Amino acid sequence: MPSKIFKILENLYVNSIFIDKIGLSFNQFIVVSKDKKITIIETGFRNDFSALSTNITSCGLSPENIENVIVPHFEADEMGAIPEILKVSKQKLKVYAHPICTFGLNDIFNVRAKPVNDNEVISVFEGCSLKFIHTKHVHQWDSLVVYWIEQKILFSSDLFIQKGEFTGINDENCITEIIDSIYKENYLPSRTHLNHALDKIKENKINIIFPMHGSGLSHHIDFYIDSLKELTF
Numbered sequence: 511m512p513s514k515i516f517k518i519l520e521n522l523y524v525n526s527i528f529i530d531k532i533g534l535s536f537n538q539f540i541v542v543s544k545d546k547k548i549t550i551i552e553t554g555f556r557n558d559f560s561a562l563s564t565n566i567t568s569c570g571l572s573p574e575n576i577e578n579v580i581v582p583h584f585e586a587d588e589m590g591a592i593p594e595i596l597k598v599s600k601q602k603l604k605v606y607a608h609p610i611c612t613f614g615l616n617d618i619f620n621v622r623a624k625p626v627n628d629n630e631v632i633s634v635f636e637g638c639s640l641k642f643i644h645t646k647h648v649h650q651w652d653s654l655v656v657y658w659i660e661q662k663i664l665f666s667s668d669l670f671i672q673k674g675e676f677t678g679i680n681d682e683n684c685i686t687e688i689i690d691s692i693y694k695e696n697y698l699p700s701r702t703h704l705n706h707a708l709d710k711i712k713e714n715k716i717n718i719i720f721p722m723h724g725s726g727l728s729h730h731i732d733f734y735i736d737s738l739k740e741l742t743f
């Protein structure tokens with residue numbers, strides 16, 4: 511399955527693996543500090559880590575420098591590669607997740623994961639302050655999304671996902687693709703939980719959304735949030 515890495519900003523790369531059979535891409539977000547330490551949001555599947563590692567190296571970066579891992583919820587595509595990262599990282603690895611998720615991570619991977627509170631801000635390096643927004647039951651009870659304050663980027667995990675390959679940042683209106691995914695996969699919870707999460711997300715000024723499946727989104731952010739609030743399911 512093809513795996514590609516895209517440079518989005520001087521200090522942000524998106525690695526994406528497309529699985530033909532299900533028509534879905536799986537994205538990992540690599541944020542780089544001035545001294546080339548890596549914070550990775552979503553690890554991807556364990557079996558895909560060697561491809562991710564090769565792609566990171568092709569950008570002049572080193573998997574040995576992975577210092578922080580952000581896990582938006584306890585699911586294989588979000589945290590499966592943690593054992594492989596533990597093998598290659600030469601840093602004092604820190605893993606951040608929702609408190610419920612950290613129980614599972616500590617028990618299974620023995621990583622001493624750090625629980626983050628709702629709306630807690632952690633500066634992982636200069637110029638990268640990450641705000642962790644709990645989005646309970648969207649679509650797991652330990653879910654959260656991550657807002658990069660300086661860049662006004664939301665890493666939205668399984669919200670705003672679309673089928674198809676990652677193609678960069680799409681400034682066209684993708685609402686049909688986003689809604690199609692919601693109805694076809696039937697993966698979102700009750701309106702109450704979803705609306706609560708969307709309201710919390712909307713409090714932040716967002717220029718770009720990067721979901722973990724599909725392309726980045728811009729230009730229509732408020733419209734996407736409001737449209738999801740009007741859906742019936």
Ligand SMILES: [Fe+2]
Nearest residue numbers: 583585649668
């Ligand atoms: Fe998920």
Ligand SMILES: [Fe+2]
Nearest residue numbers: 587667668722
């Ligand atoms: Fe996912």
